[in-house]
Amino acid sequence: MEKKKRIIAWMQGAVLLLLLCLLLVIPSAAEETETASEPLPKIRIGLYWGETELDGANLLNDVGSGYDFGYFDADNEFVALAHTEETAISMLKDWSLYYVGGQYTSEKPETEVPVVGCYHIRLDACESAETAAEAASVYEDGYIGYMDGVWYPFAGSYTSLEQAETAAAERGIPGTAMTGSNRCVTVVATKTQKVLFQYDCGTETTLGVMPCASETGERPITWFKGREYYGGFRYTRLNGGSLTVVNILDLDDYVCGVIPYEMSPSWPLEALKAQAVAARTYAMENMGRHRSYGFDLCGTVDCQAYLGVWKGAEVCEQAVRETSGECITYDGEYINAVYASSDGGATEDSEKVFQEVLPYLRGKIDPYESYVNTGYDSWEMIYTAEQITDILQSKGYRCSDIVSITPTYTKLGNIYSLKFTDSRGVNWTFSRERAGSILYSTKYDKSTKSQRFTVTDADGKQANAVYINSPETPVNGEESVYVLSGSGTVQALNTDGAVTVLSAAGRETISWNGSGETIRAQRYRFSGSGFGHNLGMSQYGAKAMAELGMNYKEILHFYYTGVEIG
Ligand SMILES: [Zn+2]
Structure with a gap:
């Protein structure tokens, strides 16, 4: 009986679908494959780490409304645990931090400023985020925390254990004064000491923050340290230190953020497309280059310059879109797609620049570069x-x-x-x-x-x-x-x-x-003549070739020997 019902329902559905197909314009096969294509891989870009790790990191919605809190899984997919409507939040290492000059710092100033202490009153564990939030809502400074996979309601933030104990007694809060581990990260509403969320899962997972889409459904863009970013952020206290800040986003959004910093958006589209494919290939080949810090590439020229979203560089987005998924390979493997500003008239064999012999990095006389003014002609x-x-x-x-x-x-x-x-x-x-x-x-x-x-x-x-x-x-x-x-x-x-x-x-x-x-x-x-390491693609040479009417594949085939593009 059940089975029969299902079959009837299926048949009704099939008839409806047939009718729809007859009535509507069926999307072309090409469009169908595009929507069915694999999701782009995610990439983890280190923004602050090592010497530059931060006590506190502010985020501000530019396009978007609030944030989800959670973590990134092994495939770099975001798992949401909680949400805030606040549009300006700060992630802090769980120390006593003072809000001075627009950021949170461990140096105590002379004047009275908002201070977020690292001692808290923790109540009994709860079944879910909702029940924890309900228990915490009794207190004006209540919030929820996710500690080693368990939800807790919390109240307050104090700069010493004694203060937290005294407060718990005086306020009659049935909880324990405590502090988190040296991996604990506290989220507050920026400029205040209002705690929104706390995350402390040791070395297992670390806090991820994902900006939410705006009410009109636009893709979120988030301000961080004067720059705008697509994607989410991860905050890790490596070895119990300050915050390592990582931007986790779609590979092509990353490539969009590389092109305008490596090549002028005013350059011809075919040159920008060559740059897009080279930058994407470089990223794929060098994934995990900074894995000891827990990310793939850094955002400096050490890897590739990446400074977030460059608004108004539609031509760069076009270059990425029109080459989406394309990489340069040699013998089926990603090549090390190195490039430099200007070869000055000739590139060089890889073993004459560094030791390794790479068959696709063969030096050659560059007859194109001289067609444009590189600024390094001599x-x-x-x-x-x-x-x-x-x-x-x-x-x-x-x-x-x-x-x-x-x-x-x-x-x-x-x-x-x-x-x-x-x-x-x-x-x-x-x-x-x-x-x-x-x-x-x-x-x-x-x-x-x-x-x-x-x-x-x-x-x-x-x-x-x-x-x-x-x-x-x-x-x-x-x-x-x-x-x-x-x-x-x-x-x-x-x-x-x-x-x-x-x-x-x-x-x-x-x-x-x-x-x-x-x-x-x-x-x-x-x-x-020239500027850079004389290996692989000359960016000015790519510009010249594009101006001479050559397409991005011709450019890449010229600078990388014996490769395939696709
Ligand atoms: Zn790097």
């Missing part, structure tokens, strides 16, 4: 020998006066190593990325800006370094470099052995694989 730095000595010594190298520099170059003409020789004849050699950054100095306010530079004496009188090709890798458009021997035979230079050349200045030894002359001078000229 730069020059003059260093005196004394300055170089001082810089090396200040970085802990116990050299005596530097008397000469011997640079070596890659086949693409980027710097590979710098050998500094001091007055005692000791060599101090820096290669790869280190060669490009060793002369960075805040004291002299100068630095080489990429790995694409050459070294001469200050007058430029000594010739630039000699580049030597291997037959399979043309340099400067030449297939190879040839020498004419004394006996008249012509021979191509190969990649092993050494060759001795006699220069007008004397006898200098040059190794085959791209070494340069030793330069002895009082002042050295470093002439280069």
Whole structure:
């Protein structure tokens, strides 16, 4: 009987559905697959942690109405436990904190200010949040807490256990004076000492706060420390310390928050789309980079610059939408999609920047970048020998006066190593990325800006370094470099052995694989182009390619060798 009813109901439903299909315009197949697609993965972005962890963190609804309290599960999905209608709340480590200058701090000021104490009166455990809230509502300073999975009604916040005990007795509250564990987080209404919620589940889970949608159903956007964010927040007292603040949001909302800080929203859409795919791939490849702090990536340039929502950057959202879910892979694996501002004319092989050989990071001459003004088309730095000595010594190298520099170059003409020789004849050699950054100095306010530079004496009188090709890798458009021997035979230079050349200045030894002359001078000229690490995509190059009419896939295929995009 039951079964029959169900079948009839199903049949009625099917007929209705058929009628609806006939009457209504059926959405296209493409739209259907879009709505049925997998939810985007969530990503955890560290905003404050380690040295920057906070005593208290304020939140303010921009678009939205109130917050849910709860925690994030192992899949970073939010589990709601309680709700507040307050639009301005502050999460505090459960210490005695004073509200001074717009934030809560442990330093007690001279003047009278709102203070949130870490001693509370706890009543008997309750079955649910509702019953706990009912029991707490008897007291004007009552609130609820979730401690190790159990609900409690609470009253008050005091700065000492004695105060809490006295208050409980005087107010006739049938509870116990206590303080939370060193993982406990207290939520208050900002600017006040009014406690809204307390969360203390040890090391199991930590407090999550999810802003709620506005009455009109708009997506919530929340102010935090002068910036606006999509998604929720998590507050963890790592090792019992202050608050590590993590923004947990959809991957594509994160990518939207990266693009405008890595590339100007005024740039062509195809360049922004290339940036979106590179940023998304970088995020996927580097998930869990900061797992020791409990998040995936940080919001600084250490990972990728991310500063929340950039309002009005619709073109960035379009770039993310039009590439949604697309990543760059090599052999089925996410690539390390590194990118830099400007390659200055050539990128470089990964092993000549860092040690690892990555087949998709192959250096190549960049014919596009020069179509746009990068601001780094050419730069020059003059260093005196004394300055170089001082810089090396200040970085802990116990050299005596530097008397000469011997640079070596890659086949693409980027710097590979710098050998500094001091007055005692000791060599101090820096290669790869280190060669490009060793002369960075805040004291002299100068630095080489990429790995694409050459070294001469200050007058430029000594010739630039000699580049030597291997037959399979043309340099400067030449297939190879040839020498004419004394006996008249012509021979191509190969990649092993050494060759001795006699220069007008004397006898200098040059190794085959791209070494340069030793330069002895009082002042050295470093002439280069580009800004950044010369690996992967040049952002200015992407801009140029887009302006030349190429699409984002062509841009990515140019800068990442042998990859797939999808
Ligand atoms: Zn980072």
